[in-house]
Amino acid sequence: MRKLTLILISLLLCLSLASCKNNSLTTAGLDRKPNEQSIKEAVSKYYLAKEPKNKGELKIYNIKSLNDKYLVLAEKYSGDGHRFTNLLLIDEKYNTIAWTSGETPISMCFSINKVDYDGNTILFGTFNNSKWDPKQDKKIPVEINKIDIKFDNNQNIKEDVSIENGYIVVSKPISKVEEFNLYNEKNELQSSLEELGNISSESQFNELKVK
Incomplete structure (x- = not known):
């Protein structure tokens, strides 16, 4: 009986240690998950x-962590003029501390906006679900599920995307x-x-004072 008890204790100890090891590895490997309600409020x-x-409808396309901050791609279209998006930089206390704007696609199926910040290049x-085909002189449908980006620092970023959510990509260093x-x-x-021709816009963040 005593031998059986010792075996059970040993097994429980092993399971406990294994659990602690797995939890620490999982926690270390996870990106910070933002409070989505706090992001929306910001x-x-x-x-x-x-x-x-x-008075337009607020749409938050994408959120990505950047060190101790968050990058948020959003739009609030008033209904007048050409549409554009905003990329907001939100701190750990959920204050918007900087912003920039970016173009949205018109005849093509995507836009590329670039901003450099704190040693990073952010795209x-x-x-859109269609693009203009000059050979056929009409719009044709597209399906966008993946992006593959190569930078001059030899970095290659591949990500799954969706037409509904757009994208935010970060390359370090500036490239x-x-x-x-x-x-x-x-x-x-x-x-x-090559088909788009050029990056849609290049800008810098505009700082906002936290009140």
């Missing part, structure tokens, strides 16, 4: 301060985009930087 507060007359944009390709689920090329 974005709403930003638009209320910057565009108080804008962001949205998608130049050499290739930007979009693929569907079958890995068939849908569009590229």
Whole structure:
């Protein structure tokens, strides 16, 4: 009986140690998960301060962590003029501390907006489900599920995306985009930087004072 008890204690101890090891590895490997409600409140507060007359629908496309901060791709279209998105930099206390704006696609199926910040090159944009084909002189449908970006620092970033959520990509250190390709689920090329011609916009963050 005593031998059986010792065996059981040993097994329990082993399981306990294994559990602690797995938990620490999982925690270390996880990205910080933002409080989505706090993010939404921060974005709403930003638009209320910057565009108080804008009664459009708020859409948050994408959120990505950057060190101890968050990058948030959002849009609040007032219904007037050409649409554009905003990339907001939100701190750990959920205050918007900086912003920049970016182009949205018109005839093409995607946009590339670039901003350099704190030693990083940040690309962001949205998608359309169609593009203009000059050979056929009409719009044709596209399916965008993956992006493949190559930078001049030899970094290659591949990510799964969706047309509804756009994208935010971060490359460190600051670098130049050499290739930007979009693929569907079958890995068939849908569009590229070569087809787009140029990066849609290049800008810097505008700082906001936290009140």
